[in-house]
Amino acid sequence: MRVVVLGAGGLGSVIGGYLAQTGVDVTLICRPAHAEAINKNGLHISGLRGDHQITENICGVATADEAEGHFDYMILAVKSKDTAAALAGATSLIDRTDVFFSVQNNIVKEGDLAKWCGDPAKVLGASTIEGGALLEPGKVKNHMTVDCTAYFGELDGTISPRAEEMAAAFNKAGLVAKAVDCIQQVLWEKLTQIGNASTFAVSTLAGNTELDFVDGLLVREGAEHYVAIARELLSVYTAQGYEPQNFYAPISRLKQIYEIKDNEEAVQTMLGMGKQLQERGYKGTTSMHDDVLRGRKTEVDFIIKPFIEKAAELGLEVPTITACYRIIKVLDNYLN
Ligand SMILES: NC(=O)c1ccc[n+]([C@@H]2O[C@H](COP(=O)([O-])OP(=O)(O)OC[C@H]3O[C@@H](n4cnc5c(N)ncnc54)[C@H](OP(=O)(O)O)[C@@H]3O)[C@@H](O)[C@H]2O)c1
Incomplete structure (x- = not known):
């Protein structure tokens, strides 16, 4: 080959x-x-x-x-x-x-x-x-x-x-x-997952080079923000007729967040995930966050914008991801 x-x-x-x-x-x-x-x-x-x-x-x-x-x-x-x-x-x-x-x-x-x-x-x-x-x-x-x-x-x-x-x-x-x-579904679920992680990371950690993904999840407001983003992205994903599968388990938690209807329980799940990852010594940043830290233009228009456009097409409200998109676009505007 x-x-x-x-x-x-x-x-x-x-x-x-x-x-x-x-x-x-x-x-x-x-x-x-x-x-x-x-x-x-x-x-x-x-x-x-x-x-x-x-x-x-x-x-x-x-x-x-x-x-x-x-x-x-x-x-x-x-x-x-x-x-x-x-x-x-x-x-x-x-x-x-x-x-x-x-x-x-x-x-x-x-x-x-x-x-x-x-x-x-x-x-x-x-x-x-x-x-x-x-x-x-x-x-x-x-x-x-x-x-x-x-x-x-x-x-x-x-x-x-x-x-x-x-x-x-x-x-x-x-x-x-x-x-x-079902590759079309895998592609949308991957975008939901990466959109969740990267939107969360850039909007909470921004230009701080000391902090990684897990640090954001250890703060209660960070976990709340993660769940809010997940819920909106999932609303767009599932409105297209897809059921979350966690194709990329165990990293993906989309299926769990989708199935947990109680918000406090979902927030506690994400705080728990943060703790677990910290205990395992996990260190990592999303590639969109890496781009911001390295001063490189991000993929925000390819990862988050499609959800905002699809939401508009489907008549869904996505205020959290729209706000994050605007914030990241401002950062992105000054990157090369
Ligand atoms: N990395 C991951 O872990 C990962 C995982 C899953 C999916 N993805 C996706 O995969 C894609 C690539 O990500 P990546 O992290 O591998 O990016 P990357 O490290 O920036 O790799 C892309 C490379 O292509 C080079 N390049 C750009 N235009 C070129 C051209 N015309 N000819 C030759 N080389 C060119 C870039 O050079 P310059 O930097 O000099 O422009 C860069 O070295 C992205 O869409 C990303 O979201 C990445």
């Missing part, structure tokens, strides 16, 4: 690196310094699966035109704000790649890919929660995984051989994955 990753930073390099370890031929299209470091010394992955120095079946290039040959799959992994520019620079891949999928956190990515390649049949639905962060050129950290970390499926609600093939490739690489007949 040959795979090209368009925009290999944190997540794309982690996925590409692990796939290369199993014999998949991987080309990472990335920034020149990262490409040079990989071609010189290989890709180093640290984190929850230990240390790996991957030197075989992997290469880095700075542009799509430098990626040689035919590919079975292209994985789009730039931040959503960079999608248009990255795809515009990668048209040479369209005719020499069989299948396109994206691991980005947004709900428009499959449509973007279909429009770009001109053939919706070449686009596979995909979602993952696997965590990757670029530390320095040639080095990434794999900081997060869950029991099932990726899902693949056709957008028409079927399971195809290619969805099963990619799930099998991920499983072989140690990234537990499933082919499913």
Whole structure:
């Protein structure tokens, strides 16, 4: 199998690196310094699966035109704000790649890919929660995984051989994955989950570099805020006919929050989750919070705005997330 990753930073390099370890031929299209470091010394992955120095079946290039040959799959992994520019620079891949999928956190990515390649049949639905962060050129950290970390499926609600093939490739690489007949639901639930965590984190912790996700949940008002955001996002998610599944358990608590009708009980559940995570020594920040801390533009328009737009379409009130969206947009306005 040959795979090209368009925009290999944190997540794309982690996925590409692990796939290369199993014999998949991987080309990472990335920034020149990262490409040079990989071609010189290989890709180093640290984190929850230990240390790996991957030197075989992997290469880095700075542009799509430098990626040689035919590919079975292209994985789009730039931040959503960079999608248009990255795809515009990668048209040479369209005719020499069989299948396109994206691991980005947004709900428009499959449509973007279909429009770009001109053939919706070449686009596979995909979602993952696997965590990757670029530390320095040639080095990434794999900081997060869950029991099932990726899902693949056709957008028409079927399971195809290619969805099963990619799930099998991920499983072989140690990234537990499933082919499913409900990828649209997985995508909306993932956005609900990431929207909940990131909206909460940025609106409570803002620019404080000392605090992480758990610190916000240890404060009663933080837990109340988390639940308020969750309830509004869940109202939009479920109004589309979906029942929360916790696809990304045990991190996801959407099903529990949805089922707990009493607000005080939901707040206590989140305070308890904060305590549990603290006791386990969990340290982590959401990627939107990381963006704010690093002075980089966030994905707020791709992660929160879709809920506000969908709510308007469905006639739902979402005052908490609307207020958070406005606050984050102000921060975002001054980021690069
Ligand atoms: N990281 C995670 O844990 C995680 C988990 C699940 C989903 N996601 C989603 O996956 C997507 C990627 O996240 P990420 O954290 O991996 O982002 P990231 O670390 O910023 O990786 C994207 C990389 O692509 C590079 N890039 C941008 N445009 C490019 C171009 N035209 N050609 C070559 N390289 C280009 C970026 O360089 P510059 O920084 O120099 O622009 C960056 O190094 C996001 O939508 C995110 O929400 C992330």
